[in-house]
Amino acid sequence: MENPINDLTTVNAQDGQILSVVGDTYRLVITGEQTGGAYAAIDMLIPPQGGPGPHAHANFQESFYVLEGEVVVKTKAQSFVARKGSFVNIPKGGVVHNFKNETDTIAHLWCVVVPA
Template sequence: MAVDTQEHPMVPPDDPSRKLAVGKVESLRHIGLVGDTYTITVTGEDTAGRFCVIDMHVPPGGGPPPHRHDFEETFILLEGELEATFRGERSTIKAGETVTIPANAPHRFKNVSSQPARLICICSPAGQEKFFMEIGVPVATRTTAAPRPSEEQQAALMKKALELAPRYRTEFLREA
C-alpha cells in the first residue's frame, strides 16, 4: 500500500489526455542547418514541454557556432567522433560516449574527422526543436545536406538566428 507523505509524495494519477507519441520515419521533420541535418524525432508537444529529441547528422567540418542557452542538453554520440569545446576546454568525444551540457554553459561541437558523425540530442525543457524549425531549411532525409547558401543568404540566416535566439533562450558567442 502506497503512503503519501510530504517527504515521499505519491505518484500523480495517469493523464489520459496525453497520447503515445510515435515518430514514424515518413513523417519526421528533417532540417538543414549550419551544414548539419537535424531530424526532430520527439517534440515538446509530445512531452508536455518536458524535453525534445533531435537526431543529428554532422558531416566533416559541421557543427554549430559557439553558444549557450538556459536549458540542459545531452548528446549521445552513436557514430563518429566530435571535438567538443566546453567553457573553452576542448575534448574529443567518441561513439558510445554521452555528454551533458549544463544550462547556461558556453559550448560548441565540431566534426573534425573525415567521416560523418551521428548523435542524439536531448534538450530539457523542450523548445530548441522549434528554433531549429524556424531558422533551418527542410530537407528530404536524415542525411540530406542543406543547400549551400550564398554569402547573402548566409548573412540573412545569421541575422534571423540572432533575432530569434532570445525567444529560444539562446545566445551566440565568439568563443565557447
C-alpha cells in the same frame, strides 16, 4: 477526454521535421509540443567540418550521445573528443560550448534537450 501527454507516442524512422542548421541535418524526432514541453529529442547528422559555432542555452539542459563517428566538444574550460559511445551533458545555465566534426566521415548524434 484523455490527456494526450499520457498517451504512448510512436515515431517512425522517416517521421519528424528535417532542419538544416549551419550545414548539419537535424531531424526533430519528438518535440516539446508532443511532450508537453518536458523534453525534445533530435537525431543529428554532422558532416565533416560541420557543427555549430559557440553558443549557450540558458534555459535548458542539452545532452547528446554519439552513435557513430566523433565530434570535438569545446567550452572555455575544456575540450573533449566525443567518440562513438560517448555521452556529453551540457548543464542548464548557459555555459558557452560548441562541437565540430573534425574527421572525414559523418558523425551521428542523438540529442535530448530538457525542457523542450
